[in-house]
Amino acid sequence: xxxxxxxxxxxxxxxxxxxxxxxxxxxxxxxxxxxxxxxxxxxxxxxxxxxxxxxxxxxxxxxxxxxxxxxxxxxxxxxxxxxxxxxxxxxxxxxxxxxxxxxxxxxxxxxxxxxxxxxxxxxxxxxxxxxxxxxxxxxxxxxxxxxxxxxxxxxxxxxxxxxxxxxxxxxxxxxxxxxxxxxxxxxxxxxxxxxxxxxxxxxxxxxxxxxxxxxxxxxxxxxxxxxxxxxxxxxxxxxxxxxxxxxxxxxxxxxxxxxxxxxxxxxxxxxxxxxxxxxxxxxxxxxxxxxxxxxxxxxxxxxxxxxxxxxxxxxxxxxxxxxxxxxxxxxxxxxxxxxxxxxxxxxxxxxxxxxxxxxxxxxxxxxxxxxxxxxxxxxxxxxxxxxxxxxxxxxxxxxxxxxxxxxxxxxxxxxxxxx
Amino acid sequence: xxxxxxxxxxxxxxxxxxxxxxxxxxxxxxxxxxxxxxxxxxxxxxxxxxxxxxxxxxxxxxxxxxxxxxxxxxxxxxxxxxxxxxxxxxxxxxxxxxxxxxxxxxxxxxxxxxxxxxxxxxxxxxxxxxxxxxxxxxxxxxxxxxxxxxxxxxxxxxxxxxxxxxxxxxxxxxxxxxxxxxxxxxxxxxxxxxxxxxxxxxxxxxx
Numbered sequence: 001x002x003x004x005x006x007x008x009x010x011x012x013x014x015x016x017x018x019x020x021x022x023x024x025x026x027x028x029x030x031x032x033x034x035x036x037x038x039x040x041x042x043x044x045x046x047x048x049x050x051x052x053x054x055x056x057x058x059x060x061x062x063x064x065x066x067x068x069x070x071x072x073x074x075x076x077x078x079x080x081x082x083x084x085x086x087x088x089x090x091x092x093x094x095x096x097x098x099x100x101x102x103x104x105x106x107x108x109x110x111x112x113x114x115x116x117x118x119x120x121x122x123x124x125x126x127x128x129x130x131x132x133x134x135x136x137x138x139x140x141x142x143x144x145x146x147x148x149x150x151x152x153x154x155x156x157x158x159x160x161x162x163x164x165x166x167x168x169x170x171x172x173x174x175x176x177x178x179x180x181x182x183x184x185x186x187x188x189x190x191x192x193x194x195x196x197x198x199x200x201x202x203x204x205x206x207x208x209x210x211x212x213x214x215x216x217x218x219x220x221x222x223x224x225x226x227x228x229x230x231x232x233x234x235x236x237x238x239x240x241x242x243x244x245x246x247x248x249x250x251x252x253x254x255x256x257x258x259x260x261x262x263x264x265x266x267x268x269x270x271x272x273x274x275x276x277x278x279x280x281x282x283x284x285x286x287x288x289x290x291x292x293x294x295x296x297x298x299x300x301x302x303x304x305x306x307x308x309x310x311x312x313x314x315x316x317x318x319x320x321x322x323x324x325x326x327x328x329x330x331x332x333x334x335x336x337x338x339x340x341x342x343x344x345x346x347x348x349x350x351x352x353x354x355x356x357x358x359x360x361x362x363x364x365x366x367x368x369x370x371x372x373x374x375x376x377x378x379x380x381x382x383x384x385x386x387x388x389x390x391x392x393x394x395x396x397x398x399x400x401x402x403x404x405x406x407x408x409x410x411x412x413x414x415x416x417x418x419x
Numbered sequence: 420x421x422x423x424x425x426x427x428x429x430x431x432x433x434x435x436x437x438x439x440x441x442x443x444x445x446x447x448x449x450x451x452x453x454x455x456x457x458x459x460x461x462x463x464x465x466x467x468x469x470x471x472x473x474x475x476x477x478x479x480x481x482x483x484x485x486x487x488x489x490x491x492x493x494x495x496x497x498x499x500x501x502x503x504x505x506x507x508x509x510x511x512x513x514x515x516x517x518x519x520x521x522x523x524x525x526x527x528x529x530x531x532x533x534x535x536x537x538x539x540x541x542x543x544x545x546x547x548x549x550x551x552x553x554x555x556x557x558x559x560x561x562x563x564x565x566x567x568x569x570x571x572x573x574x575x576x577x578x579x580x581x582x583x584x585x586x587x588x589x590x591x592x593x594x595x596x597x598x599x600x601x602x603x604x605x606x607x608x609x610x611x612x613x614x615x616x617x618x619x620x621x622x623x624x625x626x
Binding site for chain 1: 421436439440441443444445447448451452455456461464465468469472473476477544545548549552563566567568573588591592595596598599602603608609
C-alpha cells in the first residue's frame, strides 16, 4: 500500500468513516511507517484544535433585535402583532405554565400508563417502587437546602415511604377500582374508552387548579358520572396531596405530586424566557477583612438557593444554586458585601429538554405495548418481566435526566470567586 | 408541550410569530456560532445570523420538507455566508486580517481547572486557530466549521451544501490538510497542541 493512498484515508479514518478492512490497512500502515504516523498525528492535532474552540454565544440583545426586525418586515406583517407583543411581555407568566406543564405531562403519561396497566391485569409495582425511589433521591439531592425546605423534604420522604408500603394495598385497591369501573361500563355502554376518562379528568382538574389558583373541587366527574367516578375521585385526592397534604391511600398519585412539593414554590420563578440554563460567574472583592467568613449556605438559603460545591483550596470557587427568579436579589446582596464583577451565560436547553421528553414518551409507549402484549401470553412471563424491568429502569433514568435539566432551568448556577 | 420543528414551521406559516420565535431560540446559538467561526468577528456574525433567520422567515412558505428544518436552515446560512464573502472579495474593502476580532470571542467563563497563565495561553492558541481557519478558502472553512465545531454528520453536511457524500468526504479531507499546513506555517500551533490537548480541551462530537 502506497503512502499516498493511506494519506487520503486519514481524514475519514479520524471520523470513523472507513470500512473495517480499510481501518485495518491504515492502522497496520501507520504502525510501521513513521512518515504517515507523523502525518496522522498532525492532522489529528489540527482537528482537535478546531474542535477545542469554545462555543460562541450570541450577545444578549441578538434575539430582541432579530424579533424587532421580523416585526417590521412589510411582506409578513403578522396579524394582530400588538397582541403578540403583549403576550411576549407576559412571558414571565408563561414560564410558570411551563413548569406546571411538566408536572401535567408526567401526570398524564403515568396516569395513562396506570390505566393501561390495569387493563393488562398487572399491578406495575416495580414501576411504582422505582418512582418512589426516584423521589427519595430527589429528597437527598435537594436536602442540602437551608431553612424551611426541611418540611418539604420530610413530606417527600414520607410520601415515598408511603408509596413503598402501600404498593401491596394499592394492588388490591386497583382490583376494586377495576370492578367498579366494569360495573359502571355495564351501565354506560356508550362509553367504551377506558383509558380516556382518567386522562381527561386529570387534565380538566389541573387546568382548573392552574387557572384559578385554588384547590380543585372534587366534582370533576360531573358531566361523565358513570365511568369516570372512580378515576376522578382518585385524581382529585391526588391534587389534595399536591398541595402538600399527602393522604394515606393514594400513594401513586401523591408521588407524582412530590416533585412540585420539594422544589418548593420558589422554583416556579419569574423566568422570562423559554427553558434556558443560566450560569453566572461572579468575582467578589470583599469590603470587610479578608478573614471575615461569610456563611454562603445561609446567604443562598435566604434566596431559596443552596451551596452545590465548596472550594476545597484557595483559587477555587463556590458553586451556588439560586432560583432563577431570585438571582437579582442575590446579586444585590453581593453588592452590599463588596465589589462584584459578573459574567452571565445563558444556555438554551429547550432542545435537550425536548429530546429527554420525547425519549421518555417513547419508553413509556414501549412499556405500555409490552404490558398489553404480556396480558395475552402468560407462558412467556419470565422473559417479558425481565424486559419490562429493563425498560422501567430506563424510564427512571430518563426521568432523572429530565429532572436534572429542569433543575438547570429552575436554578441558576453561580460560580463565586471570593477575594 | 415541545412541538417538533415541522409543527412550528406550519404554525409560523399560519401567522404565529411565537412559533417562529421558538424556532429562533432553538437554533440561534448554532447559526450564530457558525457565522462567527466563518467570519471571525461578532459584528459580521450578528448580521449574517440575523439575515439567515430573516431569509428563513420569508422563505418559510416554500419549505417543502424534503430535508429537515435544521438542514434547510444550515443550507440558507451557508449560502448567506458564502455570498457575503464573495461580495467582499469583489469590493476588497476589508482584508481578512481586519475581519478577525483582536480578542478571541466568548472564551468560556472562568474555568477552575486552568491557572490564569494557562487561560491566557489557551486564548492565544484559540485566536491563532481562528486565524488559520480564516485563511482557508470559504468552502474549506465552511465544511470544517460544520464538521468540527457544529458536529454535523457527513450526510447532514451533504444535504446542507447540496452536494454528494463523496464530495463532502474529499472536501473535509482537503480542508483538514490545508488547515494542518496553515498551522504548521503558523509555527508553534501544532507543536504546542499536544500539551494542550493532553490537558483535555473541549471535545465536540467525534463520531
